[in-house]
Every structure is written in C-alpha cells, then in structure tokens.
Amino acid sequence: MGVLCLLLDKRKQYFPLLVDIFNVTGHKLLVALEEEKAFEFLRVSSPEVLLLSIEDMDFWFKVLKSGKYITPIFFIDRYEEADKLKEYGLRDVNYVVLPFNPMELLTKIVSISKDIYEQAHLEYLGPINLLLKFLRLGKTLILTIEDEEGKCSLYLSKGAIKGSSCDIEKFKGLITKEVRIKLEPYKEEELPYKFKDNWDFISSIIYSHIPEHKVSTIKEEAQVALVEAQTVPKYKVDLSQAIELKEGLYWVGVEDNKGLFQKNSYLRIYEKDSIKVPILINVGTHQDYALIRTKLEQVVGTVDAVKGLILMGPGLDEASGVVNFLQSSQRAFVITSLNIAQKLKALGIPLSRIKTIETFPGGRLKLATGDILRFISTPFLPEAGSFVVLEESKGYLFTGKFLSSLRSIEEFNPLTDTEIEDLLLYTSLHVPSQDVLSFTLKKIVRESIACVYPMFGNPMLSESLIKEAFSKLSSIPNNFHEFDEGVILEVCESLLKLLKKRPENDEIISFFEELNQFMYIEDTKIHKVFVDIERLPSLMLGLMFNKNLEPNLIKEAIKHFYLAGIKLTI
Secondary structure (H helix, E strand, O other): OOOEEEEEOOOOOOHHHHHHHHHHHOOEEEEEOOHHHHHHHHHHOOOOEEEEEHHHHHHHHHHHHOOOOOEEEEEEOOOHHHHHHHOOOOOHHHEEEOOOOHHHHHHHHHHHHOOOOOHHHHHHHHHHHHHHHHHHHOOOEEEEEEEOOEEEEEEEEOOEEEEEOOOHHHHHHHHOOOOEEEEEOOOOOOOOEEOOOHHHHHHHHHHHHOOHHHHHHHHHHHHHHHHHHHOOOOOOOOOOOOEEEEOOEEEOOEOOOOOOOOEOOEEEEEEEOOEEEEEEEOOOOHHHHHHHHHHHHHHHOOHHHOOEEEOOOOOHHHHHHHHHHHHHOOOOEEEEOHHHHHHHHHOOOOHHHEEEHHHOHHHEEEOOOOOEEEEEEOOOOOOOOOEEEEEOOOOEEEOOOOOOOOOOOOOOOOOOOOOHHHHHHHHHHHOOOHHHHHHHHHHHOOOOOOEEEOOEOOOEOOHHHHHHHHHHHHOOOOOOOOOOHHHHHHHHHHHHHHHHOOOOOHHHHHHHHHHOOOEEEEOOEEEEEOOOHHHHHHHHHHHHHHOOOOHHHHHHHHHHHHHOOOOOOO
C-alpha cells in the first residue's frame, strides 16, 4: 500500500522529479504550488506526510492549527538548518539536504508511515512524530518519554491530548534530547497539567521558538485556514467527492472557488454483463489531476482500471494532466483529434498511446459493451482540432468549451441546468465568429440530444433547454459593432461607475491603481488613454481577473460589454 504525501512546491523546484518517482514506486503525491490549493487537498484527503521547503515552515504550523496532524519532511540547504527543526522535537527523519537522494526521501516517508512499535523505531521517530501520528490515527494511549534527569507522560484519548504529568517547559526540554520512549495502555488519572485542546498543547511548543512579531500573523492565517478546512461548503452538493450524475456517469471535476471557470471532468462507465469500460472525459492540469485521481479511485478503486481518456482541450495545462494520467494508468490510451495529438507528440507522449478520432470509420468508436461513441468535429470552436462526443444510445453530448458557461462557485452544480445567459456570455468570450458557430450548430441540431455535459459550468439536462440554447446561439449578431472611440470610452466609463458603487475593498483599490498606468482617470471620467482604445475593454476585463475581483462582479462586467455589443478577448 503506497503512502499518500502532499507536496507544497511554491517555487516549482521539486514536483517534476518527485511525480515520476512516486508513480514508479506506487506511492501517491498530491502537488500544490500554492497554500490555497494545498488546503483544498487537505479538505478532501488525509496525507500522512507533508513535503515542503524549510522556508515554508509556517505553512506546517497553519496545517497543525487547522487540526490536520501531518508529519513534515523539509527540504533544507545546509545541515545547520536541521538545528532549527530539532528545537521543535523533530528528528533526522524530518529533513533531506539538497541535492537529495530520492531513495533517501522515500525511505524516510516509509519509516514515518510504518506501524512498528519496536523500541529502536520509536526512538528513531522521536516523540513529536509519534504524537502527530497518534493524533492523526485517533489513538488512545499514554506516551511516556524519559532520560536520566526525568520523565513526562502525555495522556491521549481518541486522538485528543487530555493532559500530562509534567509542565510544558519540562516537556519541551525533553523532546530536544535523545530519550527513551514507552507506550502504555490508557488509564484515567487525575492529571496535574491539562490542556484546552490539542492546539493549546502544540502551540505552546511551536510559539516558544518563533519571534513574537510573527506569532500573531501565523495565528491569524492559521485561523483562516481552520475555518476554511472545517466549514461545510455552502454548495448544494459536496464537490470534494465524486458525484453520480446518471447511472454509470460521474462528475470527477475540480471546482474553482474564486473564479468563473468550473472545470468538469466526467467518468463514464460503460457496462454489459461482466464487461466494464471506464473512460475519463476531460482532464485538468497536473495540479487538478491529484484531486481528479482521488475521485476516480472513489469510484473504480484504482486509476489503472480506466481504459481511456477523451481529451478535448489542446492547451498545455490539459497536456500536463494527460502526462500524469498516462503515468498512473499504464494501459490506458488517449482519444483525441489529430491536431491535438500532434501537440501531445511534441511534448513527448508516444503516438502508440494516442488514438485519433479521424481514424474511426464514420467517426464512430464501438466499445466492447456495444456502446457507440460518435465524434463530431467542431473546428475552431474555439481552437483547431475541437470536437464533441455523442453517446448514441443515451443522447449524452460531451463537449469542450463549446456549450460551456460561466458559473461562480455559488452557482455551480453539476446536477442542475445552466442559465442561457451564462452560456451566451461564455460563448461571447471564446467563439471566433458567428459563421464558425453557425456551421457547427447546423451539424449538431440534427442530432438527438438528451443532455449536454460541457467542459465548463453546469450541464443542460432537458431537450427544451437545449433547443432554446441552440436558438439563442443561432441568433447572436453576425458581427459585433464597430464603435468609434468615444462610444467605447463611454461604455468603459459606465463600467467604472458600476465598480465605484461597490463597497471598496483591496482588490477594487488595486484594480483602479493598476488601471491608472494605462489611462488617466478622474473619478470615473477617462481623460486620456495610453493604449489602443479598441483593446481597452479586454484590458479592463483581464485586469479584473488579474486582481481577483469577485467572480460575479467580473461576470457583470462581461455582460456589460456583451450587451453593448463590444467584443472581448481573454
């Protein structure tokens, strides 16, 4: 059984090497390039080991504060930095020195995970690593440490620290030494030293070695992490789990908590008698894939059971997810268009693991279950090589960006219909021309479609909604108007007035400060522009994304320009 580890790699130094090593050895690695993504992983999974640079040690403190008792292994540059770790009772098992030997790292990971209670192993791990493990596993026991000068016992009941036989100062003194460790059955006793909760005890060890000016910052950030980790999402469905949409069809995507692009991945299991053919439709980035993999395993047990991946996106982000998928599913193949296949080949993916839709007779693929998938080319919607997949027996249509919609996390639900307006807004950003859209719609409307499952946003689950959507898309004006500069400025100013009416926050302040580099604004009046005025609406929208303005406010801005007939690009 492999060990599940979480890597926080803010500087993108380690994951290219570690992903390959973990795939080969059977261990599992969740890769987060930022703290927010790491906490997302912690919300849906329980890794045993946290891998991170010693520069990011504060993040480990936040994790402990959030109630996740994960054992760290730090990447350090010098052995002198190990002395800092020993102040917290950590041992040699908790660090590797750069450049590190991958086998040394794997050996330490396995040592942390092992359930061995021989004396030598207990003393190798040390009391803090053992404490974290027992808290994580919800153990009930007495952990006693001692040397020639004294001893101290910690009383744990169902993963909670009830108290100790010594004060915290004595305990801190013992954990930095080579001590003898004894594990005993738990028994109720009147304890001289008690603690409010686990964090009350752990923080007493941590904060005594941190400069006072940093303590308050860590506490504040850790409290935010605690709330985010423990708060039940407001969504109508639990997006941290695989969601069954129809019989044999599961949503295994990744939500975007701060954006409008809710990325859908689908697991479709075709079944007849004793034959099962699980196929993954759409895949995320290399970061998303760790979450997608967890959801796949909830349904099929192991990723290796998945027979194929239908890839509709040609971007580098999707390609990185493909690499991870193929490494974890050695017998699977990718189904995609020739155009996308060429891009995958350029990234080193062998053609022997790619099947192109152009080679299927009549664009049809008949599975071992008898189900037929028909691949319909949708060129330049929005990229070359785009296509959709129609499941002929059920009428399920799986699409890429075509028929996707903009949805904030509060609006997103893979079990409910999208809004036509959100579909039109997404289309306005990604479709190059109405001629291209009309060409594809003429092909698609002839098909018998029961449901539409797009790459982004909510699905369309009724034939009446699908017909309405096709009708609205067909009636989009053939070309956006060509306005003179005065009209564009007037529309931009009206958006600035809209933003000024919103409660002021750091993001909006930063947006206006950055915008002043491209134009001179007095209140909401634009007096002079230093860029091409025709590009100004797209620049403003891009800046809103960049400054992380509230998603529904960004959607309102897109609608503002759309209704004015101004074309946007992102």
